[in-house]
Amino acid sequence: MAPATRIECDVLVVGGGMAGATAALAARESGARVVMARKSPGSTGLSGGAVSVAQDPACMPDAPFAARSGVVESARRIAATRPGHPYQLLRDRLDRLWNAVEFATGQFSSVLAPPTGRNRWLLTPFGHAHPAAACQRTMAAGDLAEVRGTLLVCGFEGHLGWDPGLVASGAVRVESLGGPRARAVLLDLFRWEEGALGKPFDLARLLEAPGAAEEAGKVLKRVLVRGDAAAVLPPVLGIDPAARVAERIAAEAGIPVAEFLSDLPSVPGLRMHRAIEARLAAAGVEVLGGEVRGGAGPDLPAAVGGREVVARSWVLASGRFVGGGIERRGELREAVLGLPVQASEGPFADPSIRFAARPSATLTLADSRAPQALLAAGLRVDGDLHPLDAEGRVVHPRVFAAGAVVGGHDPASDGTGMGVAIFTGWLAGRAAAGRGA
Amino acid sequence: MAGPAHQGGYDVVVLGGGVNGAGVARDCAMRGLSVLLLEKRDLACGASGASSGMIHGGIRYMTSDRNVTALASRDAGYIRHIAPHLTFRIPFLLPFASQEEGSHLLDRVTWYATEVYVGTYDLFQPLKGGKPSVRLSADELYRLEPGLRPGLHGAVTLDEWGIDGQRLCLLNALSAADHGADVRTWTEATSLVREQGRVVAVRFRDAVTGEHGEARAGVVVNATGGWSPGFGRSNGFPVPMRPGKGVHLSLDRRHGNYGIICTAVDGRQMFLMPHEMESIIGTTDDDFFGNPDDLDATADEVAYLVDGAASLVPSVREARITRAWWGVRTTLFEYGVEEDDLSRDHRIYDHAADGSAGLLSFVGGKLASYRAQAEELADRVVAMVGKGVKPCRTHEVPLPGGDEVPSPRELAARHGIAEVIAARLVYRHGSLAREVLRLADEDPRMKLVLCRDEGILAAEVAWIARHERVRRLQDLRRRCRLALGGCGGLDCARPAAQIVARELGWDADRLRAELADLLEAGWRERRAVLDGWQLAEEELLRAVHRGLGGL
Numbered sequence: 001m002a003p004a005t006r007i008e009c010d011v012l013v014v015g016g017g018m019a020g021a022t023a024a025l026a027a028r029e030s031g032a033r034v035v036m037a038r039k040s041p042g043s044t045g046l047s048g049g050a051v052s053v054a055q056d057p058a059c060m061p062d063a064p065f066a067a068r069s070g071v072v073e074s075a076r077r078i079a080a081t082r083p084g085h086p087y088q089l090l091r092d093r094l095d096r097l098w099n100a101v102e103f104a105t106g107q108f109s110s111v112l113a114p115p116t117g118r119n120r121w122l123l124t125p126f127g128h129a130h131p132a133a134a135c136q137r138t139m140a141a142g143d144l145a146e147v148r149g150t151l152l153v154c155g156f157e158g159h160l161g162w163d164p165g166l167v168a169s170g171a172v173r174v175e176s177l178g179g180p181r182a183r184a185v186l187l188d189l190f191r192w193e194e195g196a197l198g199k200p201f202d203l204a205r206l207l208e209a210p211g212a213a214e215e216a217g218k219v220l221k222r223v224l225v226r227g228d229a230a231a232v233l234p235p236v237l238g239i240d241p242a243a244r245v246a247e248r249i250a251a252e253a254g255i256p257v258a259e260f261l262s263d264l265p266s267v268p269g270l271r272m273h274r275a276i277e278a279r280l281a282a283a284g285v286e287v288l289g290g291e292v293r294g295g296a297g298p299d300l301p302a303a304v305g306g307r308e309v310v311a312r313s314w315v316l317a318s319g320r321f322v323g324g325g326i327e328r329r330g331e332l333r334e335a336v337l338g339l340p341v342q343a344s345e346g347p348f349a350d351p352s353i354r355f356a357a358r359p360s361a362t363l364t365l366a367d368s369r370a371p372q373a374l375l376a377a378g379l380r381v382d383g384d385l386h387p388l389d390a391e392g393r394v395v396h397p398r399v400f401a402a403g404a405v406v407g408g409h410d411p412a413s414d415g416t417g418m419g420v421a422i423f424t425g426w427l428a429g430r431a432a433a434g435r436g437a
Numbered sequence: 438m439a440g441p442a443h444q445g446g447y448d449v450v451v452l453g454g455g456v457n458g459a460g461v462a463r464d465c466a467m468r469g470l471s472v473l474l475l476e477k478r479d480l481a482c483g484a485s486g487a488s489s490g491m492i493h494g495g496i497r498y499m500t501s502d503r504n505v506t507a508l509a510s511r512d513a514g515y516i517r518h519i520a521p522h523l524t525f526r527i528p529f530l531l532p533f534a535s536q537e538e539g540s541h542l543l544d545r546v547t548w549y550a551t552e553v554y555v556g557t558y559d560l561f562q563p564l565k566g567g568k569p570s571v572r573l574s575a576d577e578l579y580r581l582e583p584g585l586r587p588g589l590h591g592a593v594t595l596d597e598w599g600i601d602g603q604r605l606c607l608l609n610a611l612s613a614a615d616h617g618a619d620v621r622t623w624t625e626a627t628s629l630v631r632e633q634g635r636v637v638a639v640r641f642r643d644a645v646t647g648e649h650g651e652a653r654a655g656v657v658v659n660a661t662g663g664w665s666p667g668f669g670r671s672n673g674f675p676v677p678m679r680p681g682k683g684v685h686l687s688l689d690r691r692h693g694n695y696g697i698i699c700t701a702v703d704g705r706q707m708f709l710m711p712h713e714m715e716s717i718i719g720t721t722d723d724d725f726f727g728n729p730d731d732l733d734a735t736a737d738e739v740a741y742l743v744d745g746a747a748s749l750v751p752s753v754r755e756a757r758i759t760r761a762w763w764g765v766r767t768t769l770f771e772y773g774v775e776e777d778d779l780s781r782d783h784r785i786y787d788h789a790a791d792g793s794a795g796l797l798s799f800v801g802g803k804l805a806s807y808r809a810q811a812e813e814l815a816d817r818v819v820a821m822v823g824k825g826v827k828p829c830r831t832h833e834v835p836l837p838g839g840d841e842v843p844s845p846r847e848l849a850a851r852h853g854i855a856e857v858i859a860a861r862l863v864y865r866h867g868s869l870a871r872e873v874l875r876l877a878d879e880d881p882r883m884k885l886v887l888c889r890d891e892g893i894l895a896a897e898v899a900w901i902a903r904h905e906r907v908r909r910l911q912d913l914r915r916r917c918r919l920a921l922g923g924c925g926g927l928d929c930a931r932p933a934a935q936i937v938a939r940e941l942g943w944d945a946d947r948l949r950a951e952l953a954d955l956l957e958a959g960w961r962e963r964r965a966v967l968d969g970w971q972l973a974e975e976e977l978l979r980a981v982h983r984g985l986g987g988l
Contacts, residue, residue, distance in 0.1 A: 043976070043977075043980070046977065046980075047980075048981075048985055050985075052984075124985045124986060124987070125931060125985075125986075126931060126949065126952070126982070126985065126986030126987065126988065127945050127948075127949055128985070128986055128987035128988075129987075130985060130987065158882060159882065159885075160882050160883075160885050160895050160932060160935065160936065161885075161932060162935075163935040163938070163939075165945060166935060166938075166945045166948055166949075168945075169944075169945030169946065169949075172945075193881055193884075196881050196882045196884070196885065197881075197882075197884055197885055197886070261985060263931065263981045263985055263986070264927055264928070264977065264981055265928075320976060321972045321973040321975070321976045322973045322976050322977055324973070327969070327972075328967070328968050328969065328972050329968065329969055330968065359736030359739075359740075359965070360736070360964060360965060360966065360967040360968060360972075361733075361734070361735060361736045361739075361964055361965040362736065364964040364967065366733065366961060366964070367957075368956065368957055368960035368979075368983070369983070372979075374967060374972070375975065375976060375979060410979070411980075412976045412977070412979040412980035412983070412984050413979045413980060413983035413984040414984075415984065417980075417984075
């Protein structure tokens, strides 16, 4: 076999989701030569359009939106109450959390709206109001804390995918917190077979076609009544931000238009993934497709997609189970370097409890709503984001971990997944490039 | 709350919507009795829905209970006749596993004995339309099933019928209702009313609406299966039973086209078989004396089943286990006998001697002989009611949709849907698949595919909601396997819930509560098997339903 082309660089980032991309771009900004190894789009590419960072755990459910703490203050409260959570580990550096959020949203400003410092409240297809520190530009106009007047919640007459009544119920439930009144309508769209049976990506493509958004805008305009202040539509308003589907509908209808958040399959997730790719390319991060094989850490060659990479520092941003950074084949382990999985939450936050080999039934509770130790499992790291071995020692001074591969939180459901990805990615990227926070 | 037509009460009130309860309700209703069926959850929520999904003749019981084998084989033949769309052939391989051909006399004796045994079973096969067994050489065996571990010396085949036990239950209940029975699911019998040593009425509570009611009954049939001992205790009559817990595992795909009989670590016989779109490993058999509502699969049961299947098909260890599910067998009581050696025969207890005249309890039996069991029960009921009625016809009158099996290809072409989806639709609904597709013709949106794995169309969900006694969203787990696959409802749960809500008039809060309930049921079956990609899938599910949905 011919020797693989060798690439020498300062930082190798493993993983290309929100954590890896933020780390790579932060390292790049610090002047480092950065290579990213990425085997597939991870959970960021499957996300629904929200960048959830923190929601105040001590907040009463009936507290008005206006009285709620800001994002950073909420993160501080999580740090104070959640043993093992990465925010607690990094509690002394939480004053930089907002720098990280602004950095990441700035890098991906082609799709992300500028954050305001407080949570936006966005509707989901399930009839839930979801707090998010940042969201896609196509969604900002649907912030329940900002809409004054009636929010028109739209579904499509021709497609059974979304039930506007269900979506609107999420707004009804928080109306007393300062949210708008909501009204559900079906827009007379997609009443033909290709539309009716389309998947979200198909509908997004159909709306990108010349004249389609304008037609949708006309249909929307017909159902407007006095007092309607904004409209939210299913999250299929174009894949390519350059197609400006939401703006075109809004211009035609004469009312602000937003998408609500997406479940799967997710058009906004694909949009986010593409924005990350474009930004990495523009910033000069070399992206190699493929798994990292035979890698033993910094200064040693690792094979990635037919190339050989030698890096001074490594950032593991390989994700949790969806990303593949943590896997379980009878036993939990970290996938790239084979590091021990020893961080979790609840009773398993204590690192002296070796839980990686326990049966899954003993790492879960029967009530799915309870915190699940198995789903919060990941690497244990120190305050500088160095992974620790089973004895609690730093594995390597120039290996860092960022995002969902770090344990102690449940990125799928605890509302801090993107925040941890951005904060740890930003810190790890800078540290790997030789810059302190 | 009996319907106004039954102010005077019912000839018979049946407790339990498993296959025996639904079966006897159908039989009694067809004979002209007035019937009320009460089921505290949904039809087929207990052992009937957690069976191995076979109407097998019970070769295992041939030496001890030959009458069980004969009854099951004959009745399996009837079931094939009344629900032809719902059954499918599963050829089993029973491999011979010795070290060296002919090296041990004992091995040769064992093979010979097995062949004779299976050959005897062949005598029962014509009763259920099964094919005779065939002796396979090692070459033939590995050609059929290359995934078997090396070193096997051949096999005999064994022909059995697979079935959807949950729909079998449902069809019996639907047929009972068609013949005038009142079928109430999610309605629990709370107590029995006695007058002078006689059970005269049943009090019940509707779990969905919370309303209470009382129905007068000529005869009460207790067919509550694993719940019988507990129900009997709290109502003052004994139900002798050796309940046994049985666990199955589902794999995400068909491992092959043949069922494999294998041996577990303790020498028990078990199986790995392709079933519909998945594979099933089963089963454990352990005494269980708790409340069936509290069951869960444990880590060691999962390991026991995987180890047993992997002893012959090693690749099973790499397979993705999508769920572990369980039920409680209601085997006849016997003291000092191992679980496997308990009789699979059935018995009807008359509780007159317990101060509860007019009350019958049904214990034991098999899915394959449910119809004959129900007939026997109905005979007893008829004798007790003392009313001139029609003879039993459950062996010849098709179950709903069982009158004809339409060609999937034809349906696919006529209605413009994929043939694979038409095939699943025909499998579940038989001739009624045409009615389902009529909905899709009237409203093209209804051709939306909600689940590619199971081939569930929006039209099917709407049709089921209208016609198949859906009271809760989780009922669709048993009607069309909604959210039962490896994805756990990632794609289908919300759109299906929206359709059901529209059909049944649920508001958004009810819809969300039903969705949460459906997802919780799936979580319970997965938490003991979260590994490999199934764990990644769980993370996605959690992100969508809990993270985004706030459920």
